[in-house]
Amino acid sequence: MTAESTIQDTFASAADLLAVIQPAAGGRQIKDPATGELVGRVAEPGVAELDAAVAAARAAQPGWAARGDAERRELLNRAADAVEASAEALAELLSREQGKPLNGPNARFEVGACAAWLRATASFELEPETLVDEEGTHAQLFYRPLGVVGAIGPWNWPMMISIWQLAPALRMGNTVVMKPSEYTPLSVLALAEVLNSVFPVDVLSVVPGGREVGERLASHPEIAKVMFTGSTATGKAIIRSSADTVKRLTLELGGNDAGIVLPDADPAAIAEGLFWGAFINTGQTCAALKRLYVHEDIYAEVCEALTAVAQQMPMGVGLNENNVLGPLQNKAQFDIVANLVQAAKDAGARVLTGGNPEENQPGYFYPATLVADIDNDNPLVAQEQFGPALPIIKYSTIDEAVEMANALEVGLGASVWSADPAAAREVAARIEAGTVWINKHGAVDPRVPFGGAKQSGYGLEFGAEGLKHLAQPQIING
Secondary structure, X not given: OOOOOOOOOOOOOHHHHHHHHOOOOOOEEEEOOOOOOEEEEEOOOOHHHHHHHHHHHHHHHHHHHHOOHHHHHHHHHHHHHHHHHOHHHHHHHHHHHHOOOOOOOOHHHHHHHHHHHHHHHHHOOOOOEEEEEEOOEEEXXXXXXXXXXXXXXXOOOHHHHHHHHHHHHHHOOOEEEEXXXXXXXXXXXXHHHHHOXXXXXXXXXXXXXXXXXXXXXXXXXXXXXXXXXXXXXHHHHHHHHHHHHOOEEEEEOOOOEEEEEOOOOOHHHHHHHHHHHHHHHHHOOOOOEEEEEEEOOOHHHHHHHHHHHHOOOOEOOOOOOOOOEOOXXXXXXXXXXXXXXXXXXXXXXXXXXXXXXXXXXXXOOOOOEEEEOOOOOOHHHHOOOOOOEEEEEXXXXXXXXXXXXXXOOEEOEEEXXXXXXXXXXXXXXXXXXXXXXEOOOOOOOOOOOEOOEEOOEEOOEOHHHHHHOOEEEEEEEO
């Protein structure tokens, strides 16, 4: 289907998508983390296939840029239409491969966010800026395409974060080559299949593969910029791989976000917001609330209110319409969460709920777990658990809470919870994080720039500022 055609082919089910994206024979098996059942197969191309994709993207880029901003914006809007037309099929495949339930802030929510981000990215205005206009000097700032953008995505929000990467890159006249996580390649391949019903050939391509493909993408001489969302350790490796070609980078790395509950907060009023701030996507979110600091005056009440909320949230297989929490996506992440909770138990921390996964069950289910009376240096607090286990730490003074929140070498997001928003903003200004939310956590917005502090990465995404990070600034002076 060409870019000039209307959307005709939609997908009614995950099976329809799989019929198109799976290899005719062979390939690596992808299994459902909730059931262990086969979801589908994925081809495993190598460096040669990546090089071919990059060459094709480089050849397509001048024509894509020449279409102009207005046409690219229109195509992003039509891509959003295509996503919405196949939304249920995409959500079903995402649920089966990633594990997240269809309902709640999960699979259907993620697919809806893909369409919303495409439309938002198409809406932002970014005009040339006149810097100086006086006798003898006329200076203007323009934003030009970089060329080919390489995108390396994670397994926790594979479709939505792919859109975060590709939409602004395409809007600014670049072409894109993506490498999805080895855990969730089918979701990204399916999303690209839908998007490419609108985009011209070779403007967007996906190359699923192993570490060698990612390393080649990060060091490829014809890749102008790399966008990466994932761990700090991998981000550092990408920085090293990109050095010889002085690539532009946008890195959204590990978080371990802190939340501070001030003594005037109403525990019952904030409990559900705290829960979803921590347990959205079963805790598998970079900017989730991962350590909660609560003033001693309301510590017991907050623990009680959070426990009541956690115990009513159903967890299970994602295709069951009743569930809102799912499994950990993979065994390695399950083991990390289980080991950190066990370390907390061994140190004498008090488990309020959860902490006791069933043995011999088919999926990687770890129950929603709240851990109280825990030291700030316990591994469950100091290390990013990236799963459904929240440590709750008691503090006495605001200075103490801020010091503990800032003690780690990460700073993606944070939050302050209070009945007095002005007082909360004063505390927020003292926290070392790229974003600090008031009375909510992790509420990203396509209109609001987002990026990390310290070792949580650099570069901005979203909004007009995010577009600028996908372009080469050029000054014309004279």
